[in-house]
Amino acid sequence: xxxxxxxxxxxxxxxxxxxxxxxxxxxxxxxxxxxxxxxxxxxxxxxxxxxxxxxxxxxxxxxxxxxxxxxxxxxxxxxxxxxxxxxxxxxxxxxxxxxxxxxxxxxxxxxxxxxxxxxxxxxxxxxxxxxxxxxxxxxxxxxxxxxxxxxxxxxxxxxxxxxxxxxxxxxxxxxxxxxxxxxxxxxxxxxxxxxxxxxxxxxxxx
Amino acid sequence: xxxxxxxxxxxxxxxxxxxxxxxxxxxxxxxxxxxxxxxxxxxxxxxxxxxxxxxxxxxxxxxxxxxxxxxxxxxxxxxxxxxxxxxxxxxxxxxxxxxxxxxxxxxxxxxxxxxxxxxxxxxxxxxxxxxxxxxxxxxxxxxxxxxxxxxxxxxxxxxxxxxxxxxxxxxxxxxxxxxxxxxxxxxxxxxxxxxxxxxxxxxxxx
Amino acid sequence: xxxxxxxxxxxxxxxxxxxxxxxxxxxxxxxxxxxxxxxxxxxxxxxxxxxxxxxxxxxxxxxxxxxxxxxxxxxxxxxxxxxxxxxxxxxxxxxxxxxxxxxxxxxxxxxxxxxxxxxxxxxxxxxxxxxxxxxxxxxxxxxxxxxxxxxxxxxxxxxxxxxxxxxxxxxxxxxxxxxxxxxxxxxxxxxxxxxxxxxxxxxxxx
Amino acid sequence: xxxxxxxxxxxxxxxxxxxxxxxxxxxxxxxxxxxxxxxxxxxxxxxxxxxxxxxxxxxxxxxxxxxxxxxxxxxxxxxxxxxxxxxxxxxxxxxxxxxxxxxxxxxxxxxxxxxxxxxxxxxxxxxxxxxxxxxxxxxxxxxxxxxxxxxxxxxxxxxxxxxxxxxxxxxxxxxxxxxxxxxxxxxxxxxxxxxxxxxxxxxxxx
DNA sequence: GATGAATGAGCTTTCATTCAT
DNA sequence: AATGAATGAAAGCTCATTCAT
Numbered sequence: 085x086x087x088x089x090x091x092x093x094x095x096x097x098x099x100x101x102x103x104x105x106x107x108x109x110x111x112x113x114x115x116x117x118x119x120x121x122x123x124x125x126x127x128x129x130x131x132x133x134x135x136x137x138x139x140x141x142x143x144x145x146x147x148x149x150x151x152x153x154x155x156x157x158x159x160x161x162x163x164x165x166x167x168x169x170x171x172x173x174x175x176x177x178x179x180x181x182x183x184x185x186x187x188x189x190x191x192x193x194x195x196x197x198x199x200x201x202x203x204x205x206x207x208x209x210x211x212x213x214x215x216x217x218x219x220x221x222x223x224x225x226x227x228x229x230x231x232x233x234x235x236x237x238x239x240x241x242x243x244x245x246x247x248x249x250x251x252x253x254x255x256x257x258x259x260x261x262x263x264x265x266x267x268x269x270x271x272x273x274x275x276x277x278x279x280x281x282x283x284x285x286x287x288x289x290x
Numbered sequence: 291x292x293x294x295x296x297x298x299x300x301x302x303x304x305x306x307x308x309x310x311x312x313x314x315x316x317x318x319x320x321x322x323x324x325x326x327x328x329x330x331x332x333x334x335x336x337x338x339x340x341x342x343x344x345x346x347x348x349x350x351x352x353x354x355x356x357x358x359x360x361x362x363x364x365x366x367x368x369x370x371x372x373x374x375x376x377x378x379x380x381x382x383x384x385x386x387x388x389x390x391x392x393x394x395x396x397x398x399x400x401x402x403x404x405x406x407x408x409x410x411x412x413x414x415x416x417x418x419x420x421x422x423x424x425x426x427x428x429x430x431x432x433x434x435x436x437x438x439x440x441x442x443x444x445x446x447x448x449x450x451x452x453x454x455x456x457x458x459x460x461x462x463x464x465x466x467x468x469x470x471x472x473x474x475x476x477x478x479x480x481x482x483x484x485x486x487x488x489x490x491x492x493x494x495x496x
Numbered sequence: 497x498x499x500x501x502x503x504x505x506x507x508x509x510x511x512x513x514x515x516x517x518x519x520x521x522x523x524x525x526x527x528x529x530x531x532x533x534x535x536x537x538x539x540x541x542x543x544x545x546x547x548x549x550x551x552x553x554x555x556x557x558x559x560x561x562x563x564x565x566x567x568x569x570x571x572x573x574x575x576x577x578x579x580x581x582x583x584x585x586x587x588x589x590x591x592x593x594x595x596x597x598x599x600x601x602x603x604x605x606x607x608x609x610x611x612x613x614x615x616x617x618x619x620x621x622x623x624x625x626x627x628x629x630x631x632x633x634x635x636x637x638x639x640x641x642x643x644x645x646x647x648x649x650x651x652x653x654x655x656x657x658x659x660x661x662x663x664x665x666x667x668x669x670x671x672x673x674x675x676x677x678x679x680x681x682x683x684x685x686x687x688x689x690x691x692x693x694x695x696x697x698x699x700x701x702x
Numbered sequence: 703x704x705x706x707x708x709x710x711x712x713x714x715x716x717x718x719x720x721x722x723x724x725x726x727x728x729x730x731x732x733x734x735x736x737x738x739x740x741x742x743x744x745x746x747x748x749x750x751x752x753x754x755x756x757x758x759x760x761x762x763x764x765x766x767x768x769x770x771x772x773x774x775x776x777x778x779x780x781x782x783x784x785x786x787x788x789x790x791x792x793x794x795x796x797x798x799x800x801x802x803x804x805x806x807x808x809x810x811x812x813x814x815x816x817x818x819x820x821x822x823x824x825x826x827x828x829x830x831x832x833x834x835x836x837x838x839x840x841x842x843x844x845x846x847x848x849x850x851x852x853x854x855x856x857x858x859x860x861x862x863x864x865x866x867x868x869x870x871x872x873x874x875x876x877x878x879x880x881x882x883x884x885x886x887x888x889x890x891x892x893x894x895x896x897x898x899x900x901x902x903x904x905x906x907x908x
Numbered sequence: 909g910a911t912g913a914a915t916g917a918g919c920t921t922t923c924a925t926t927c928a929t
Numbered sequence: 930a931a932t933g934a935a936t937g938a939a940a941g942c943t944c945a946t947t948c949a950t
Contacts, residue, residue: 089910104401105313105400105401106313107313110943110944110945111944111946112912112944112945115912120910121910121912122911122912123911123913123947123948124909124910126946126947127910131946132944190396194311195310195311196471223476239485239488240476240477240481241476242476242477243461243477243481243484243485243488246461246464247457247461247485247489249460250456250457250458250459250460251452251453252456253456254452254459254460255449255452255456265399265402269452270429270446270448271448271452275449278449279445279452282442282444282445282449283453295934295935316918316919316920317920327935327937328920328921329922329923329936329937329938330934330935330936332922333934333935337920337921338920501913501914516813517812517813518725519724519725520813520816522939522940522941523941524940532914532915533914533915534915534916534942535914535915535916535943536914536915538941538943539913539914543941544940602808605883606723607722607726610726648900651896651897651900652889653888654887654889655873655893655896655900658872658876658887658889658897659869659897659901661872662868662873663864665868666864666872667864667868670864677814681860681864682841682858683861683864687861690857690861691861691864694856698905699904728923729923729924730924730933733933738931738932739931739933740924740925741926741927741932741933742930742931742932744925745930750923750925
């Protein structure tokens with residue numbers, strides 16, 4: 085409603101990118117969805133790629149900000165880990181549209197050579213940093229949990245992080261396919277926290 | 291070498307799709323990579339989408355064929371599960387190029403409405419069937435393992451399958467990013483079987 | 497001059513179609529002739545075929561509208577017949593460029609299966625209707641003339657219409673060949689009304 | 703059956719050109735229709751245009767040869783005129799396929815600049831000559847008929863020739879549309895000689 | 909800021925034509 | 930002579946991007 089033009093455009097872009105895929109999304113359609121003219125998109129964003137990068141950056145920043153806030157109030161690494169994935173759930177299951185994010189993130193790491201302007205290169209770097217930050221947050225929590233004997237030490241943090249993260253991603257992707265592509269996946273949204281909890285608990289030693 | 295033209299084209303397509311991404315891949319470049327003219331691509335394939343679908347179909351068929359062969363000789367569900375993921379490893383770690391597959395599969399489920407010709411629609415259906423077949427294979431093994439008390443029954447087979455499959459996918463994707471995009475992921479190819487084994491064992495009750 | 501872009505494009509298309517023939521005409525050349533870019537042609541017309549159909553529709557509509565207006569003020573069938581062919585002359589001999597029309601109409605009934613989009617199918621139907629309307633107008637006048645004993649009844653209206661129409665067409669086509677292909681046909685524009693009059697009079701009984 | 707390859711190709715070309723139109727006819731289809739390989743077409747003809755020109759040349763030569771033979775045995779100009787159009791009918795109504803000719807002749811005068819090779823230029827010249835020969839034959843007969851007081855002298859031979867020829871052409875074209883495009887024209891093959899006779903008689907003074 | 913008409917580069921795709929076999 | 934796989938030029942068409950208004 086009272087959204088700024090920029091926000092309107094980004095919201096329209098999330099939707100169109102997720103529904104059509106980045107390559108088949110057209111600026112014209114994004115503009116139509118946002119209720120503005122094509123030209124105006126270019127007053128707020130350099131080009132189509134900028135939209136994609138901006139969305140990704142936004143997502144990771146959002147996740148990291150929420151995480152920092154939450155984690156500051158939690159001492160136990162295991163509790164932190166649960167909090168982390170709850171953030172993810174909160175964002176992606178906030179409403180039906182939120183699931184779009186998953187699709188966009190998957191498209192969101194374009195070949196570096198496709199990013200030409202200096203400004204966009206910086207934006208891309210920021211995305212990488214935010215992403216690393218997120219990974220590091222998880223790795224650190226896991227490492228601390230292991231040090232404190234609360235998390236299984238068979239695997240190094242980076243591998244545990246992939247297990248937790250990969251599971252999370254694919255569970256949400258399945259949900260997306262069910263909602264937007266009418267595919268049958270055999271579980272639904274309530275199952276996701278259950279599965280994540282069960283998975284995490286397997287690696288908690290006490 | 292003695293590859294048929296069709297195979298040459300498909301191999302070139304794997305490479306170019308994986309390196310540039312489907313959307314940025316051009317028929318011209320695939321043809322160049324295959325050492326033939328653009329026109330010839332069209333005598334073997336309807337269009338670019340046909341290439342993508344053909345690759346996907348090939349992959350799933352290959353996986354299913356190998357799985358059927360292996361599984362026929364194994365009785366124990368747990369052993370079957372391990373065998374299954376070993377197949378995946380064997381295919382994707384067979385040589386450096388094999389990792390490309392992972393990227394292609396992720397691109398391989400285009401919006402149904404983009405598939406226009408009858409022939410391609412059939413190809414797409416086949417892919418869906420092969421994919422379902424693969425999922426069903428896993429689900430059935432897990433279900434049997436649970437029935438026999440060998441696999442944890444906290445989660446239903448479809449969720450365990452997502453956990454195992456998702457982890458597998460993301461582990462290989464990390465490797466791909468490390469090899470072809472120079473990203474640091476913090477583990478390497480030897481770690482993948484280790485991680486998968488550790489993960490699977492968590493859900494094996496005895 | 498103050499022509500709309502759409503009109504400019506159509507005029508350019510008449511010229512290029514007539515000079516090169518529909519099949520050898522390229523959108524690029526039509527755009528160049530119209531003084532615009534190729535892309536813009538596509539914001540006004542679906543494709544090349546749309547241009548051809550639009551021109552044909554325009555021609556038949558123009559002829560029918562002029563005819564209706566004229567015929568309303570004439571009672572005598574014979575006078576009507578003369579008026580009809582005068583319309584044709586007025587349009588085709590209006591200026592040198594008008595002769596192009598004749599060529600375009602001959603190209604204008606493409607194989608139905610080449611017309612794919614719904615919109616173009618409708619356009620094609622309209623052309624058929626306008627064409628039928630024109631033929632019916634002639635047939636009706638001839639039939640009435642015959643009923644009133646003013647036109648020879650040896651041949652049925654449809655055949656007389658073909659005689660009059662065919663003669664008309666070929667006379668103009670000869671003129672076109674003379675003007676634009678430097679062929680010698682042995683008569684010129686003043687001869688056409690003479691010939692048509694002589695022909696019509698042969699079939700007028702009194 | 704025992705046709706030479708060349709004849710087989712030309713017959714296939716008549717059919718495909720007439721059914722698809724020159725521009726949409728492909729050499730591949732003509733070859734398939736002729737029961738030979740695409741490559742072989744090029745042993746007998748320079749290129750696609752050569753096929754079209756060859757067919758046209760053939761048609762006009764055939765008409766002229768038959769005409770010369772017939773006319774040599776007729777003294778009366780009016781009888782000659784009737785004989786002339788009977789030839790045309792005999793050729794075009796010989797069998798259903800013969801009607802194809804009409805379509806091909808209409809496509810058969812390509813822009814001179816499209817004819818590049820010397821050999822084809824010569825072929826095109828020959829077509830022009832044969833065509834002129836045909837026109838001249840008619841014009842001469844008409845002129846003689848007029849001199850002898852047997853044909854109406856209101857119009858000069860060239861105009862009468864257009865009237866007779868144009869009517870003839872359009873009558874056959876209507877038949878073609880009826881047979882191959884399912885259009886209703888309001889008359890059928892038996893009507894054509896009737897119409898031509900009625901037309902010619904109008905211009906015969908006694 | 910806002911529009912959307914206009915541009916044109918770049919891609920897919922077709923098919924006449926060639927040529928090794 | 931005969932094949933048909935292979936070529937590649939040429940055209941249609943799309944859509945990100947620009948810019949006059």
